[in-house]
Amino acid sequence: xxxxxxxxxxxxxxxxxxxxxxxxxxxxxxxxxxxxxxxxxxxxxxxxxxxxxxxxxxxxxxxxxxxxxxxxxxxx
Amino acid sequence: xxxxxxxxxxxxxxxxxxxxxxxxxxxxxxxxxxxxxxxxxxxxxxxxxxxxxxxxxxxxxxxxxxxxxxxxxxxxxxxxxxxxxxxxxxxxxxxxxxxxxxxxxxxxxxxxxxxxxxxxxxxxxxxxxxxxxxxxxxxxxxxxxxxxxxxxxxxxxxxxxxxxxxxxxxxxxxxxxxxxxxxxxxxxxxxxxxxxxxxxxxxxxxxxxxxxxxxxxxxxxxxxxxxxxxxxxxxxxxxxxxxxxxxxxxxxxxxxxxxxxxxxxxxxxxxxxxxxxxxxxxxxxxxxxxxxxxxxxxxxxxxxxxxxxxxxxxxxxxxxxxxxxxxxxxxxxxxxxxxxxxxxxxxxxxxxxxxxxxxxxxxxxxxxxxxxxxxxxxxxxxxxxxxxxxxxxxxxxxxxxxxxxxxxxxxxxxxxxxxxxxxxxxxxxxxxxxxxxxxxxxxxxxxxxxxxxxxxxxxxxxxxxxxxxxxxxxxxxxxxxxxxxxxxxxxxxxxxxxxxxxxxxxxxxxxxxxxxxxxxxxxxxxxxxxxx
Numbered sequence: 001x002x003x004x005x006x007x008x009x010x011x012x013x014x015x016x017x018x019x020x021x022x023x024x025x026x027x028x029x030x031x032x033x034x035x036x037x038x039x040x041x042x043x044x045x046x047x048x049x050x051x052x053x054x055x056x057x058x059x060x061x062x063x064x065x066x067x068x069x070x071x072x073x074x075x076x
Numbered sequence: 077x078x079x080x081x082x083x084x085x086x087x088x089x090x091x092x093x094x095x096x097x098x099x100x101x102x103x104x105x106x107x108x109x110x111x112x113x114x115x116x117x118x119x120x121x122x123x124x125x126x127x128x129x130x131x132x133x134x135x136x137x138x139x140x141x142x143x144x145x146x147x148x149x150x151x152x153x154x155x156x157x158x159x160x161x162x163x164x165x166x167x168x169x170x171x172x173x174x175x176x177x178x179x180x181x182x183x184x185x186x187x188x189x190x191x192x193x194x195x196x197x198x199x200x201x202x203x204x205x206x207x208x209x210x211x212x213x214x215x216x217x218x219x220x221x222x223x224x225x226x227x228x229x230x231x232x233x234x235x236x237x238x239x240x241x242x243x244x245x246x247x248x249x250x251x252x253x254x255x256x257x258x259x260x261x262x263x264x265x266x267x268x269x270x271x272x273x274x275x276x277x278x279x280x281x282x283x284x285x286x287x288x289x290x291x292x293x294x295x296x297x298x299x300x301x302x303x304x305x306x307x308x309x310x311x312x313x314x315x316x317x318x319x320x321x322x323x324x325x326x327x328x329x330x331x332x333x334x335x336x337x338x339x340x341x342x343x344x345x346x347x348x349x350x351x352x353x354x355x356x357x358x359x360x361x362x363x364x365x366x367x368x369x370x371x372x373x374x375x376x377x378x379x380x381x382x383x384x385x386x387x388x389x390x391x392x393x394x395x396x397x398x399x400x401x402x403x404x405x406x407x408x409x410x411x412x413x414x415x416x417x418x419x420x421x422x423x424x425x426x427x428x429x430x431x432x433x434x435x436x437x438x439x440x441x442x443x444x445x446x447x448x449x450x451x452x453x454x455x456x457x458x459x460x461x462x463x464x465x466x467x468x469x470x471x472x473x474x475x476x477x478x479x480x481x482x483x484x485x486x487x488x489x490x491x492x493x494x495x496x497x498x499x500x501x502x503x504x505x506x507x508x509x510x511x512x513x514x515x516x517x518x519x520x521x522x523x524x525x526x527x528x529x530x531x532x533x534x535x536x537x538x539x540x541x542x543x544x545x546x547x548x549x550x551x552x553x554x555x556x557x558x559x560x561x562x563x564x565x566x567x568x569x570x571x572x573x574x575x576x577x578x579x580x581x582x583x584x585x586x587x588x589x590x591x592x593x594x595x596x597x598x599x600x601x602x603x604x605x606x607x608x
Contacts, residue, residue: 011418014468027376031387032422032458035395039404042396051393052237 004066007040017062024056034059041065047072077117079260079346079603080300087114092353096280103277104251107354111256115219122218129185130246130253133228136181137235137242137249143174144238178236185225192217197439220259222436226385228253231267233389240268248275257350261343261603263361264381270358278355283572286579288352290568293586294557295345299603301550303338305543305595306331314506317516322524325516332502333495334551337366340379343603364558369486371453371493372461386429395425415462423458427451441510446500453493546593 008017011033023029029037038049049072058068077083091110095103115123147170151159203209231252234240243249252271313320313328320328341362348358361381368374375383394400404421411417434447463469474482496517503513557567571582 012465014465014470031391031426032418032462034392035404035422035425036418038396039401042401043405048398049396050237051388051396052234052239054388054392054396055239 001066003044004041004069005062007037007044008062011036011040021061023061024059029059041069045069045073077114079343088350088353095354100277104248104275107255107274108247108251111251111254111259114256115254115259119219122221125188125218125221126224126254128188129225129228130250132181132184133232134243134246134249136177137232138244139177140174140235141242143170143177146170174236178232181232182229185229189221189225192221194439220261223262223264224253224259226264230264230385230389234267243271257347258358260347261340262381263344263347263359264385265359273356281355284355285353286572287568288349289583290571291349291352292346293590295342295349296590297550297586298338298342298345298554300590300594301546302554303335303342305547306335306338308595309547310335314502314516317519321519321522324524325520329495329498329502329520333498336498336501338554339603364562366491367558367562368490369483370457370490371450372457374490374494375450375454382433386433390432391425391429394428395422400425415459415466419455419459419462423455427455438504440504442500442504442513445510446497449497449500550593
């Protein structure tokens with residue numbers, strides 16, 4: 001989780017990811033952020049997040065993103 | 077049978093009546109039959125295309141699912157040791173099969189679209205190359221072909237990624253592809269959002285019906301009173317633009333922008349209103365785009381469902397692909413962790429999307445340039461935006477009046493940038509060359525003597541004073557309503573919360589206004605986007 005938080009804050013230093021729970025619903029993250037963040041996550045955790053998982057509920061909060069990462073890590 | 081005809085209203089009343097009288101589980105069939113009747117009346121020969129799209133996507137989706145199930149079954153009987161060694165290899169094998177199926181179906185469908193759009197153009201180019209008389213073919217695209225193709229492709233990709241379960245009943249799927257209100261020009265709906273509403277069979281709801289009718293009336297007002305009227309002025313001036321300059325060209329272009337917005341969004345309002353009468357909610361396609369404070373925001377508010385489609389089915393798959401991932405990593409190495417490392421890889425992908433939208437619009441250099449023009453502006457905006465984000469620059473606390481002034485400047489700059497972008501669309505819509513477009517553009521900035529303007533303007537155009545007054549007043553009403561909406565007022569809910577007789581008065585006044593003030597002359601009556 002710490003590693004994920006690091007990636008997130010690096011991509012968007014202006015946000016407090018501990019608090020945000022509507023990152024996508026409120027348009028806080030744009031598509032450029034998503035592309036960067038998913039790319040970084042794939043590299044850092046050595047996983048390949050599927051396009052099918054790019055849905056708002058998976059990216060609305062750091063916690064939700066972490067769950068997706070864990071899902072992929074368990075599959076590998 | 078266009079949306080703009082008495083026949084359509086009668087058709088709608090009959091379909092509504094039948095829909096709410098048959099048992100719930102057959103209601104979707106009523107919609108399906110109605111949709112095909114609507115399609116057949118409009119475009120008898122083109123029905124083959126919608127059938128092809130329906131059938132290919134239906135069977136591909138079912139097959140995609142069956143390959144997935146086979147894969148599961150295949151792994152189920154194997155022990156852990158075997159799985160450890162072979163799972164990856166066989167997963168890849170099954171994935172390849174699914175990928176091929178998806179790619180072939182998409183290629184087949186979009187291949188048809190591409191051929192229909194580009195065949196005449198390519199044939200002429202080829203004739204010119206081998207020095208033969210060009211054929212001068214004119215292919216009228218099947219009604220709404222792009223929209224139902226996008227929608228079914230989205231469904232198939234969703235099935236591929238296991239986001240939705242494939243529809244086993246081909247009639248239910250056929251309805252999702254052909255649902256008549258959105259057949260003409262969208263919005264492009266998602267399967268998981270629209271299909272359940274279509275299939276389930278909705279209860280009759282007076283409030284939904286009233287709300288739908290109000291929305292339809294608003295759409296007719298935008299289309300018939302504003303768009304068709306603004307278009308007359310635009311065409312009169314632009315087809316003979318050498319006799320005008322300065323302010324007149326500017327006014328003509330304003331009329332074009334007004335026409336484009338009211339034609340497209342008006343048509344969408346009618347479609348959404350019709351669907352609402354059946355208790356079906358379509359995805360919003362416009363969110364008052366001219367209130368945007370940046371070009372990026374404008375594109376988030378204009379033709380929303382196309383933008384979202386491009387993002388989910390082109391931008392994300394492209395940027396998440398392995399090849400592109402390598403490119404992103406390469407950029408990061410070169411540019412370290414600065415703005416460039418983030419903007420360049422994502423920016424190029426986004427640029428590609430805009431180019432694709434340009435190509436989709438048709439074989440006209442103007443559309444391509446339109447894509448490039450918007451792509452460049454958005455890229456510049458993104459660089460500023462990313463710098464602000466990465467350097468944690470927070471918006472300064474300002475006095476209210478200063479803030480208002482800044483908002484006004486942003487609004488004006490955005491409007492002007494969007495406005496100049498519309499010159500490309502205007503040129504393409506009149507079928508003139510890029511050089512003519514630049515002539516208009518330059519003519520916009522020439523000096524017009526204001527007294528001459530008033531003397532000449534009205535006498536030169538066959539557009540009389542009454543028409544100008546109606547256009548001004550109706551546009552003022554449009555702006556007033558959108559300002560209220562922008563401030564959060566839900567107009568239809570507000571009207572429907574009033575007493576019955578007030579609702580009836582509003583309804584009758586709206587109908588009378590639309591009938592009396594329509595600029596529609598009984599010919600054509602189509603929408604700009606219906607043959608896209």
